[in-house]
Amino acid sequence: MKRQFKIILLLSFVIFLSSCGNQAKDDLSIGVNAVITEIDEKQEMLTxxxxxxxxxxxxxxxxxxxxTLVIYCNYKTxxxxxxxxxxxxxxxxxxVNIRDSELEKLKDYNSDENLKVEQIQLSTQR
Incomplete structure (x- = not known):
């Protein structure tokens, strides 16, 4: 009986580990550069x-x-x-810091979905 319990426990553990490895990655792309062309302050949208x-x-x-967190870094200080x-x-x-799943939306030319970013950093120095 103990042997069967150990085998079941071991199989459960192996199944658990194998299911963890199959999850899709959604990596974060850090430092993607862009220029603002339009701002909709009411809806907080950037083109x-x-x-x-x-x-x-x-x-x-x-x-x-x-x-979305918006930050400014003074490069001098x-x-x-x-x-x-x-x-x-x-x-x-x-x-901007943006997830790969959001970047995938850019590949679909018919998509009208807006992009969601993790963080925006103003790189224009003031």
Whole structure:
């Protein structure tokens, strides 16, 4: 009886481990550059395009920035501070942290879904 219990326990453990390894990854892409082209302050939406370095967003992608952390890093001092969405302006360069699942939406040209990002950093120095 003890032997059967140990075998069942071992099989359960093996099944548990194998199921953990099959979960889809949703990696976080850190430091994706973009330029703000339009701002909808009422709905907290940003329309962005690629900067000269990256080719990810194209000429028109919409980011839903509701409940998204917006920060500013002073490159001279290294001080990082939280800022408000209203501090962003058209023409500002930003750096976003975005999940791979959100980047997949960009590959579907028929998708009208807005992108959700983890964090927005204002990279334009003021």
């Amino acid at each position: 962005v395009k690629d900067n000269l370095e990256d080719e990810i967003f194209g000429n028109h992608s919409v980011i839903d920035a509701k409940d 290294g001080k990082v501070t939280d800022i408000d969405f209203s501090d962003l302006k058209a023409g500002d360069e930003i750096i």
